[in-house]
Amino acid sequence: MKLSASDLSAIEARLGARNYKPLEVTLTRGEGVWVWDIEGKRYLDCLSAYSALNQGHCHPKxxxxxxxxxxxxxxxxxxxxxxxxxxxxxxxxKLTGARKILPMNSxxxxxxSALKVTRKWGYEVKGVASNQANIITCSNNFHGRTLGIIGFSTDPLAHSHYGPFAPGFKTVPFGDFDALAAAIDDNTVAFLVEPIQGEAGVLLPPAGYFQRVRELCTKSNVVLVLDEIxxxxxxTGKLLAQEHEDIRSDLTLLGKAxxxxxYPVSAVLAxxxxxxxxxxxxxxxxxxxxxxxxxxxxxALRVLVEEGMIENARVQGEYFMGKLRALESPLIREVRGRGxxxxxxxHPEAGGAYKYCERxxxxxxxxxxxxxDTLRLAPPLIIKRAEIDFICEALSKVFD
Known part of the structure; x- marks a missing residue:
C-alpha cells in the first residue's frame, strides 16, 4: 500500500526527533534542477540541499x-x-593547487579537523604556551553542529543549553577588519571565517576585506582558515569564493558539493x-x-569542470541578480549575493520569509x-535562463 504525504508526515511526527521544521512537501525523485513529490507534482529546487547539489540531482556520470x-x-x-x-x-x-589534503566526511x-590541527601547529611550530592558543571566529557564523563548533556560535538556537563549552575562542564582527586586528595576540593561532556567510543570510564582507585579512594573518603568523563548504x-561563479579577492587561504575547507x-565527503586543503x-x-x-x-x-569534480558549471554559475548568477533587483515590491528590503x-x-513588516517559501x-x-526575514535562492549550477525566468515569475506572483 502506497503511503500518502500525510501518512509519512505522521510517522515522522511520531518517531522522529523534532530538530527540523521542513517545508511541507514530500519528495520522491529528482533530476537536474527538478524534483517531484509523491503526488507527481514537479518543483524547481532553489536550495540545492544547502549547496550540496551544485551538480544537480542524480547526475548520471x-x-x-x-x-x-x-x-x-x-x-x-x-x-x-x-x-x-x-x-x-x-x-x-591539480584543481586547487593544494599542497596537502586531509579527507574527512562531513x-x-x-x-x-582545522581547529585541532591549527592548535597543534600553534604549540609545535609557532611556540604558543601549552593550552593558551586562541582561535578567532566571526559573529553570525555557521560552521556546523558539533559541541566544539557551537561553543563559538552566536546563534542562541545553536548553543543554548549545550554548555559548558571549550575555551580558546574569540568572536569579532564579520567584515570588521579593525576588530580582527585588535583581537589578534601572540597566542592567536587561526582565524576561521566564511567568505560569504550563508546561514546568516548570504552576507558579504566589504570589498577588499579579505585582501587585508590575508596580509594581516601573514604578518601575524596566524593561519587563515576559509570555510568554503x-x-x-x-x-559563487568561481571555483573558490576566495578567488574573487585573488587570495589564497592557508587552509580551505570543502564539503557538500x-x-x-x-555521499558525505569533505576535505581540508592546505x-x-x-x-x-x-x-x-x-x-x-x-x-x-x-x-x-x-x-x-x-x-563530481570532473563534471563540475568539464560541463562548465562554474562559468554557468557566474553567467546565470548575473542574470538572476538582475531579475531579482527588477522585482518591484515594498516587501523587499535588499537583494544580495554572488554567483x-x-x-x-x-522588511520585518512582511511577516517573515517562511510563509513566502510556502507560497x-x-x-x-x-x-x-x-x-x-531572509529568503535564500541557490539552485543547482546547471540552471538555464528559462528556469531562472520560471523562478522569477513565481516570485513576482508571491510578492504581488
Whole structure:
C-alpha cells in the first residue's frame, strides 16, 4: 500500500526527533534542477540541499561512478591503502593547487579537523604556551553542529543549553577588519571565517576585506582558515569564493558539493605545511578517504569542470541578480549575493520569509528561509535562463 504525504508526515511526527521544521512537501525523485513529490507534482529546487547539489540531482556520470565503485570496493578504513584516495588527492591538488589534503566526511568534521590541527601547529611550530592558543571566529557564523563548533556560535538556537563549552575562542564582527586586528595576540593561532556567510543570510564582507585579512594573518603568523563548504566548488561563479579577492587561504575547507549530493565527503586543503603536524595516530576517521566516497568525489569534480558549471554559475548568477533587483515590491528590503548564492531580505513588516517559501512551493519553486526575514535562492549550477525566468515569475506572483 502506497503511503500518502500525510501518512509519512505522521510517522515522522511520531518517531522522529523534532530538530527540523521542513517545508511541507514530500519528495520522491529528482533530476537536474527538478524534483517531484509523491503526488507527481514537479518543483524547481532553489536550495540545492544547502549547496550540496551544485551538480544537480542524480547526475548520471556521478551515479555511474558510484555504481561502478560500489560493486568493487566501498570501505577499507585507513588501516589499508586503496586505489581511489591517491587519485582524489591528485585531482584536488591539480584543481586547487593544494599542497596537502586531509579527507574527512562531513563539513563539520572538516571544521573540527582545522581547529585541532591549527592548535597543534600553534604549540609545535609557532611556540604558543601549552593550552593558551586562541582561535578567532566571526559573529553570525555557521560552521556546523558539533559541541566544539557551537561553543563559538552566536546563534542562541545553536548553543543554548549545550554548555559548558571549550575555551580558546574569540568572536569579532564579520567584515570588521579593525576588530580582527585588535583581537589578534601572540597566542592567536587561526582565524576561521566564511567568505560569504550563508546561514546568516548570504552576507558579504566589504570589498577588499579579505585582501587585508590575508596580509594581516601573514604578518601575524596566524593561519587563515576559509570555510568554503557552502561557497566553494563553483557556487559563487568561481571555483573558490576566495578567488574573487585573488587570495589564497592557508587552509580551505570543502564539503557538500564535493560529492555532488551522493555521499558525505569533505576535505581540508592546505597551501602550506600546517597539516605536516599530523602524524600517525594523532587524528583519523574510519570512513574518511574511503574508496566509494573518493570515486564519487572525483566524478563530481570532473563534471563540475568539464560541463562548465562554474562559468554557468557566474553567467546565470548575473542574470538572476538582475531579475531579482527588477522585482518591484515594498516587501523587499535588499537583494544580495554572488554567483548563484543569492538572497532576498524582506522588511520585518512582511511577516517573515517562511510563509513566502510556502507560497513559492505552491507556485512550483522550493526555497528556504533563514534568520526569519531572509529568503535564500541557490539552485543547482546547471540552471538555464528559462528556469531562472520560471523562478522569477513565481516570485513576482508571491510578492504581488
Amino acid at each position: 556521478i551515479l555511474a561512478a558510484m555504481t561502478e565503485q560500489a560493486q568493487r570496493l566501498t570501505l577499507t578504513s585507513r588501516a589499508f591503502r586503496n586505489d581511489q584516495l591517491p587519485l582524489l588527492y591528485e585531482d584536488l591538488a 563539513g563539520a568534521e572538516a571544521v573540527e 557552502q561557497t566553494g566548488l563553483g557556487r 564535493l560529492a555532488g549530493g551522493f 597551501n602550506n605545511d600546517v597539516l605536516d603536524v599530523l602524524q600517525p595516530g594523532t587524528h583519523g576517521s574510519t570512513f574518511g578517504g574511503n574508496p566509494l566516497g573518493c570515486a564519487i568525489a572525483r566524478a 548563484l548564492m543569492l538572497a532576498i531580505e524582506l 513559492l512551493r505552491d507556485q512550483g519553486v522550493l526555497a528556504k528561509d533563514t534568520h526569519v
